[in-house]
Amino acid sequence: MGVKHAREYKEILQELTEAIGSIGDGYVFFEMEEEEWSQMEAGERHDVLEALADDVFYGLGEDPVIKVGGGLVAYRAKHHCIEVSIDGKESRIIRLV
Numbered sequence: 001m002g003v004k005h006a007r008e009y010k011e012i013l014q015e016l017t018e019a020i021g022s023i024g025d026g027y028v029f030f031e032m033e034e035e036e037w038s039q040m041e042a043g044e045r046h047d048v049l050e051a052l053a054d055d056v057f058y059g060l061g062e063d064p065v066i067k068v069g070g071g072l073v074a075y076r077a078k079h080h081c082i083e084v085s086i087d088g089k090e091s092r093i094i095r096l097v
Contacts, residue, residue: 002061003075003082005096012082012094016053016073017046019084019092023071026052057082 027037056066060075072085082094
C-alpha cells in the first residue's frame with residue numbers, strides 16, 4: 001500500500017524527525033535506556049531519530065498507527081497527513097501534499 005505523498009520526501013522526513021524527536025521517550029522504540037540516550041551527542045541523536053522517522057514512514061504503509069515510546073504516529077490517508085501524538089495533549093501534523 002504505502003504512504004502516498006506529493007511533497008518532497010526529504011521535507012516530510014525532516015518534519016517527521018522533528019515531531020518524533022518531541023516524544024520524550026521515543027528512544028524506547030529502539031529498546032534503549034534513558035541513560036544510553038542522554039549519553040549520545042546531539043548529532044548522533046538526530047541521526048537515530050531520522051532513521052526512526054524513515055522506518056516509521058514506511059511502516060505506516062503496512063500499519064496506519066505505530067507506537068513510539070509514549071506517543072503515537074498515525075497515517076491519516078483521508079486527510080493526506082501524518083499525525084504525531086506527543087503526549088496525548090499535543091499533536092503535530094505533517095502534511096503529505
